[in-house]
Structure formats: structure tokens, C-alpha cells
Amino acid sequence: MEFSFSPEEQKLLEEVRAFIKAETTDALLAESEELGHIYGGKEGRKFIKKFASHGWLTPNWPAEYGGLGTSATVAFAIREEMARAAVPLIFVAAHMAGPTIMHFGSQEMKDKWLLPIARGEVEFCLGYTEPQAGSDLAALRIRAVDKGDYFLLNGQKMFNTHAHVADYHWLGTITDPDAKKYRGMSLMIVDLKSPGIDIRPMVTMAGWQTNEVFYEDVKVPKENLVGELNAGFFYVMHALDYERMFPLAIYARLVDEVIEYARNTTVDGEPLARNPVVRQKLAQLKIEIAANRHLYYRLAHMLDHGQVPNYQASMQKLFATETVQHITNTAMEVLGMFGLLKKGSKWAVLAGNTERYYRTSVVETIYAGTSEIQRNIIALRGLELPRK
Ligand SMILES: Cc1cc2nc3c(=O)[nH]c(=O)nc-3n(C[C@H](O)[C@H](O)[C@H](O)COP(=O)(O)OP(=O)(O)OC[C@H]3O[C@@H](n4cnc5c(N)ncnc54)[C@H](O)[C@@H]3O)c2cc1C
Numbered sequence: 169m170e171f172s173f174s175p176e177e178q179k180l181l182e183e184v185r186a187f188i189k190a191e192t193t194d195a196l197l198a199e200s201e202e203l204g205h206i207y208g209g210k211e212g213r214k215f216i217k218k219f220a221s222h223g224w225l226t227p228n229w230p231a232e233y234g235g236l237g238t239s240a241t242v243a244f245a246i247r248e249e250m251a252r253a254a255v256p257l258i259f260v261a262a263h264m265a266g267p268t269i270m271h272f273g274s275q276e277m278k279d280k281w282l283l284p285i286a287r288g289e290v291e292f293c294l295g296y297t298e299p300q301a302g303s304d305l306a307a308l309r310i311r312a313v314d315k316g317d318y319f320l321l322n323g324q325k326m327f328n329t330h331a332h333v334a335d336y337h338w339l340g341t342i343t344d345p346d347a348k349k350y351r352g353m354s355l356m357i358v359d360l361k362s363p364g365i366d367i368r369p370m371v372t373m374a375g376w377q378t379n380e381v382f383y384e385d386v387k388v389p390k391e392n393l394v395g396e397l398n399a400g401f402f403y404v405m406h407a408l409d410y411e412r413m414f415p416l417a418i419y420a421r422l423v424d425e426v427i428e429y430a431r432n433t434t435v436d437g438e439p440l441a442r443n444p445v446v447r448q449k450l451a452q453l454k455i456e457i458a459a460n461r462h463l464y465y466r467l468a469h470m471l472d473h474g475q476v477p478n479y480q481a482s483m484q485k486l487f488a489t490e491t492v493q494h495i496t497n498t499a500m501e502v503l504g505m506f507g508l509l510k511k512g513s514k515w516a517v518l519a520g521n522t523e524r525y526y527r528t529s530v531v532e533t534i535y536a537g538t539s540e541i542q543r544n545i546i547a548l549r550g551l552e553l554p555r556k
Pocket residue numbers: 293294295296297299300301302303304326327328329330372378531534535536537538539540541544
């Protein structure tokens with residue numbers, strides 16, 4: 169199977185590519201790198217608002233909500249273009265919260281949020297994890313108490329990645345502490361400028377920032393509740409399915425660069441490209457990248473046929489993020505000691521990207537659910553094995 173696009177779709181993708189080429193500045197790339205390619209920085213907002221004015225941020229959304237009504241396959245291809253260009257490519261509002269609001273939000277909520285999201289005017293951060301609740305999300309403790317016109321929120325989140333650059337928190341919170349597990353959680357949109365919110369940085373080994381967020385008597389308007397009260401766990405699972413759709417192109421570009429490096433570099437009198445171990449390893453990466461492409465576009469195909477990928481999204485997230493680690497490990501092996509050098513070192517090769525991507529690849533198999541959790545989902549929902 170090969171993926172192909174109609175002449176109109178190809179034209180659209182060429183326009184996207186040309187726009188990205190023309191509008192990408194050094195300042196945008198530097199900010200995008202510093203933020204780990206999440207959306208919300210000053211340069212990113214400038215770029216994405218312009219990009220989104222063409223309908224390209226949410227191309228498969230209907231026109232009334234700021235999209236172009238394209239297929240999800242085209243939307244996934246646009247995301248690949250963005251990933252390849254290393255511009256901001258992780259959007260909580262456009263890619264995770266927006267589709268969930270589209271499915272479960274009230275008409276008022278859709279009218280309020282979807283257009284600003286499609287225009288890139290607002291960004292959310294994911295507020296799921298707490299110190300005692302990561303893989304086991306049902307163990308949340310943060311509490312929202314019904315006070316009539318509003319909820320009063322108290323508690324703590326951690327590893328909330330966009331929080332320092334986003335506008336709103338997409339927050340899972342307990343609203344019925346007496347309910348059975350999974351049944352007492354609600355999902356809310358919280359304005360990060362509300363009084364009582366304290367955001368504290370946690371810097372990852374990748375170099376970019378995630379955050380702890382503390383809530384003390386924070387008022388959340390009732391209209392910011394997503395869907396039904398106490399049904400939040402279900403909505404969060406749905407949003408997680410959308411999060412587990414991972415374009416690999418930024419790392420595929422690194423593979424192309426390493427192949428070029430092997431072609432042009434001689435070690436101990438022998439071109440690296442003739443070294444049998446290097447050839448075997450690079451060929452293996454090409455197989456994995458191609459296999460990931462099929463898993464990735466299968467998700468788009470499902471969306472285009474009215475299905476929301478579930479364990480299939482876990483398969484792609486797991487395969488993509490483990491492939492990413494094979495890529496960075498192999499890049500390190502091929503480059504040898506040069507691979508360890510940071511950007512800025514006069515001996516660095518491939519602009520020092522290998523050491524940075526190596527550090528980043530470690531965290532890829534943790535967020536949006538660890539590899540063990542993805543395998544559990546595949547065993548339970550894909551293979552229909554019994555719960556433990
Ligand atoms: C860089 C980064 C960014 C993140 N960004 C966000 C964000 O924006 N918003 C947000 O809400 N969260 C975010 N997270 C949190 C992330 O989703 C959690 O770290 C992840 O779900 C794991 O939870 P935990 O860290 O509590 O580990 P734990 O759940 O304590 O897991 C520890 C280990 O036990 C294993 N394990 C746990 N349960 C099982 C099981 N049932 N079966 C088999 N193995 C199991 C895990 O796989 C892991 O290896 C981020 C994390 C990182 C590292």
C-alpha cells in the first residue's frame with residue numbers, strides 16, 4: 169500500500185511546504201527547540217496564527233469551526249511537514265482538546281472554543297498527572313467543589329508541560345470523592361491566569377521545561393465543565409487517544425542526515441557507508457520508519473471512516489517512540505564520539521542535533537502513557553485478554 173493524494177491535495181501540501189520554508193526564521197527554530205516543539209512561545213504564536221489563517225492547523229475540521237473539511241489523512245500529512253521542519257508541532261488545543269470538545273462539548277462550548285483554537289489564538293496544557301497519579305490516572309486527588317455558580321479547585325498537578333506558555337489548563341479533577349474509581353472525575357477548562365495558580369518549573373533531561381502546578385481556592389466557572397459532570401475519566405481517555413498520534417518526521421530527518429554523513433565520512437581509511445554494521449543498522453531504521461508511517465496513516469484512515477482509534481493509537485505511539493530511541497541510539501553509534509558534542513562545539517557534526525535528540529528520545533516513551541501502559545491497552549482492548 170502506498171499513500172497518494174489527489175492533485176488538489178498535492179497542491180495544498182505544496183503550499184504548506186512553501187509557506188513553512190518562507191516563514192521559518194532562526195528565532196522560531198531556536199524557540200521551538202527550547203520548548204521541545206510545543207506550542208505557545210512568542211515566535212511560535214506569530215508563525216502559527218499566520219499558518220492557521222489558511223485553515224491548516226485544523227484542516228479536517230468543518231469550515232464553521234475554522235477548518236477546510238479535508239480528510240484526516242491530509243491533516244496528518246500537514247503534521248508531518250511541520251515535524252520535518254522542526255517548527256512547533258505539539259498542540260494540545262488543536263489536536264487533543266479540540267476533537268474532544270467536538271465530540272462531547274455542548275453547543276455553547278463548541279461555539280466558544282473551536283474557532284479560537286482553529287485560529288491558533290489559544291493553547292491549552294494537559295493537566296492529568298499528579299504526584300501519586302501517573303499511569304493510574306484514577307488515583308487523582310485534586311478536588312473541585314461545587315459552589316453554585318462555580319467550582320472551587322484545590323490541589324496539585326505535575327509534569328504539565330505547556331503550563332508556562334499556555335493559556336488554559338485541560339484539567340482532570342475529582343468532583344465526587346465518594347464515587348467508585350473512574351466515576352468521580354470531571355474534565356474542566358481552567359484559565360491559567362486565575363488567582364490562586366502557582367506554576368513551578370521542572371526541567372527534563374531533554375533540556376525543556378515541564379511544570380508542577382498548584383491550585384489554591386481557584387474559581388472555575390461552571391460553563392467550563394466539559395460534557396457531563398463525573399464523566400471526565402472517559403473524556404480524558406478519548407483525548408489521550410488523540411494524543412497518541414505521533415508524526416516521526418523530525419527524527420526521520422535525523423536518519424537522512426546520518427545516512428548522508430555515512431556517505432561522506434571516512435573512518436580509518438574506509439568510508440562509513442561501506443561498513444557492514446553501519447549499513448545493516450541504517451537499513452533497519454528505514455524499515456522501522458516505513459512501518460511507523462503505515463501505523464500513523466492507518467489512524468488517519470480510521471478517522472476518515474468515522475472511527476476513533478484506540479488501541480491502534482497505542483500501537484503507533486509505542487512503535488513510534490521506541491523507533492525514535494533506536495534512531496538516536498544508532499545515530500550515536502554511527503557518529504561515535506562526535507555524536508556526544510553539543511550544538512555550539514566547533515567539532516559538533518549534524519549541528520549537534522544527535523546529542524539533543526538522544527536526550528529527548530528518552531522521555532518520548534513516558535508521556536501520553538508509558539510503553540508498558542500502551543502494551544497493557546493493546547493486550548486488553550486489542551487482544552481482549554482479561555484484566556489482571
Ligand atoms: C517529559 C514529560 C512530559 C509530560 N507531560 C505531561 C503533561 O503535559 N501533562 C500530564 O498530565 N502529564 C504529563 N507527563 C506525565 C506522564 O504522563 C507520566 O509521567 C506517565 O503517565 C507515567 O506516570 P508516572 O511518572 O507517575 O509513573 P508511574 O505511573 O509511577 O510508573 C512507574 C513505572 O511503572 C510502570 N507501570 C505503572 N503501572 C503499570 C502497570 N499497570 N503495568 C505495567 N507497568 C506499569 C510504568 O510503565 C513506569 O515504568 C509527562 C511526563 C514526562 C516525563
